[in-house]
Amino acid sequence: MLSFISVYLDDDMKTILKDKIISSGRWRCRWSWWWRWAVLIIGAVIGTQLAYGGGNAFTSKGEDVLVSRIAFGSCANQSAPQPIWNAIIKFDPQVFIWLGDNIYGDIRRPFKLLGKERTVGPWKNVPRFVPASQEELESRYNIIKKNPDYSRLRKTTKVIGTWDDHDYGLNDAGKEFPEKVRNQRLLLDFLDEPQDSPRRKQAGVYTSYTFGPVGKQIKIILLDTRYHRDPLNSDGSILGSTQWTWLKKELKGPASAITIIGSSIQVVSNLSATTGPLFSMESWGRFPKERDHLFNLIADSKRDAVFFISGDVHFGEITRYDCAVEYPLYDVTSSGLTQAVEKVVPPPLHFMVRFLAWLTPNTMRVMDRHCRHRSCTYGLPNFGTIEIDWNATPVALKIAIRDINGFPVTGVDMSLSELQAKTVNSDASIKVGEQRRHCSLEVNLPWIVRHRLVIFFYCCIAVLLLALVGLIIAVISLIRLGLCKYKLD
Incomplete structure (x- = not known):
């Protein structure tokens, strides 16, 4: 266990860990540090899952x-x-x-x-x-x-x-x-x-x-x-x-x-x-x-x-x-x-x-x-x-x-x-x-x-057509008046 953990520790931490083992007893320290590392690893995994979508409340059950x-x-x-x-x-x-x-x-x-x-x-x-x-x-x-x-x-x-x-x-x-x-x-x-x-x-x-x-x-x-x-x-x-x-x-x-x-x-x-x-x-x-x-x-x-x-x-x-x-x-x-x-x-x-x-x-x-x-x-x-x-x-x-x-x-x-x-x-x-x-x-x-919308639509089209016809008639009338005035002059 000590050799596994030592991969992730610097020299000072290794020394402290060694002293702990010597002073407190090898087995007691081994289980204590194993528990602490397990908590850290599990916490990191949970944090990663939350960050990348694992926070969905509907996973598993x-x-x-x-x-x-x-x-x-x-x-x-x-x-x-x-x-x-x-x-x-x-x-x-x-x-x-x-x-x-x-x-x-x-x-x-x-x-x-x-x-x-x-x-x-x-x-x-x-x-x-x-x-x-x-x-x-x-x-x-x-x-x-x-x-x-x-x-x-x-x-x-x-x-x-x-x-x-x-x-x-x-x-x-x-x-x-x-x-x-x-x-x-x-x-x-x-x-x-x-x-x-x-x-x-x-x-x-x-x-x-x-x-x-x-x-x-x-x-x-x-x-x-x-x-x-x-x-x-x-x-x-x-x-x-x-x-x-x-x-x-x-x-x-x-x-x-x-x-x-x-x-x-x-x-x-x-x-x-x-x-x-x-x-x-x-x-x-x-x-x-x-x-x-x-x-x-x-x-x-x-x-x-x-x-x-x-x-x-x-x-x-x-x-x-x-x-x-x-x-x-x-x-x-x-x-x-x-x-x-x-x-x-x-x-x-x-x-x-x-x-x-x-x-x-x-x-x-x-x-x-x-x-x-x-x-x-x-x-x-x-x-x-x-x-x-x-x-x-x-x-x-x-x-x-x-x-x-x-x-x-x-x-x-x-x-x-x-x-x-x-x-x-x-x-x-x-x-x-x-x-x-x-x-x-x-x-x-x-x-x-039921056909109110259709009736309204066709009424609008009819009004627009009548307005267009009226506009055309007005334009033709103005042109005719203009031509008549030109001839009189």
């Missing part, structure tokens, strides 16, 4: 740790600045959830109405989005993973997630996409999924986690809305039969205090029913049979405190549906970390985006006077948060969308007692012609209400 703070987000363009990570770190979540478009891995061609390759318009002859190579996808994932601020988050926070179309490999793609097997491996590598994980052997990236001690457990179910999804407008399947069987088992499994279902696309809101034919967005509402199946499955499970988190749409909002189960089903949409609708228009025109968001009919959106904007949507970079006060009686739950500085822009405070299947007896029936907030689906709104 850490899933029993009580979780009270969760953050989530979507739509992070790897090539764009990402200052929002600082606000997420300041929120100090124990779990962070990726909800898809974690990178933009497909290649977007520019808008072209004319020319050899036309990407938009009824005469387009080439797709606007094309898949990227494996090398390019890996490079884009590495850009995010090496981001200094995201690296800081990974050191102290459990990071989990699913995907959406752009990291799946192609805009709006479903089960027909040929590179989904390869890209599944790349996503799981990005999420540091263990090599022996079942997610690496199954078809799709769906999974579930349970955090916290018994009685205060949070179950997080992450769906895969890409791998098995039928074509849009087919009213086919989103999850596929295998994933539906798995989800039924998860929902009917052991009870948890809270169940969070993560979907890359919106579950409750179906804005496409009110924005078409101008533009459409993916959502469960475009697959009505699948959405009904999901709601019925939750109702049959008698599971308490189920709510959704989602992304995809490039703005943040909170919606709820009161006529599916015996308590309100909330959907907290956070999108995106870098991509947002107001970023694509000049700042002086942001008011127009907010006006159109307010004008668009939405029977499900939670409207509150505390929202930053009147529409209760937020079109700049944002992230979502969930806070649980387990010490409150009853347990208190706060869900919110936060801006780039971490300040709430819309949110809902409630108690878990409000989300109990046994305490609320909601009448889900609606009479023919009756409209009920948070209960009447967008597709069932009166025609003139």
Whole structure:
């Protein structure tokens, strides 16, 4: 033992150590110094682990740790600045959830109405989005993973997630996409999924986690809305039969205090029913049979405190549906970390985006006077948060969308007692012609209400055309007057 330690000591320390052994007894000193060095070595190892990510509370049996703070987000363009990570770190979540478009891995061609390759318009002859190579996808994932601020988050926070179309490999793609097997491996590598994980052997990236001690457990179910999804407008399947069987088992499994279902696309809101034919967005509402199946499955499970988190749409909002189960089903949409609708228009025109968001009919959106904007949507970079006060009686739950500085822009405070299947007896029936907030689906709104945005758009076009015609007539009249005066002169 003395020869081992002496490698690390100078001559003076060796002399002191030798004197100690002689004066105090060889065996007693040997064990004393062995204990001191063991403590120093263990301390150094622990310090190194904390410095390089070992401080994550969920290593080994850490899933029993009580979780009270969760953050989530979507739509992070790897090539764009990402200052929002600082606000997420300041929120100090124990779990962070990726909800898809974690990178933009497909290649977007520019808008072209004319020319050899036309990407938009009824005469387009080439797709606007094309898949990227494996090398390019890996490079884009590495850009995010090496981001200094995201690296800081990974050191102290459990990071989990699913995907959406752009990291799946192609805009709006479903089960027909040929590179989904390869890209599944790349996503799981990005999420540091263990090599022996079942997610690496199954078809799709769906999974579930349970955090916290018994009685205060949070179950997080992450769906895969890409791998098995039928074509849009087919009213086919989103999850596929295998994933539906798995989800039924998860929902009917052991009870948890809270169940969070993560979907890359919106579950409750179906804005496409009110924005078409101008533009459409993916959502469960475009697959009505699948959405009904999901709601019925939750109702049959008698599971308490189920709510959704989602992304995809490039703005943040909170919606709820009161006529599916015996308590309100909330959907907290956070999108995106870098991509947002107001970023694509000049700042002086942001008011127009907010006006159109307010004008668009939405029977499900939670409207509150505390929202930053009147529409209760937020079109700049944002992230979502969930806070649980387990010490409150009853347990208190706060869900919110936060801006780039971490300040709430819309949110809902409630108690878990409000989300109990046994305490609320909601009448889900609606009479023919009756409209009920948070209960009447967008597709069932009166025609003139549902297409209010379209009517406004075409009215604006008509006004502009009339103004243009009036301007042309005025110009022609002035020219004619000028010519007549010239002839008279």
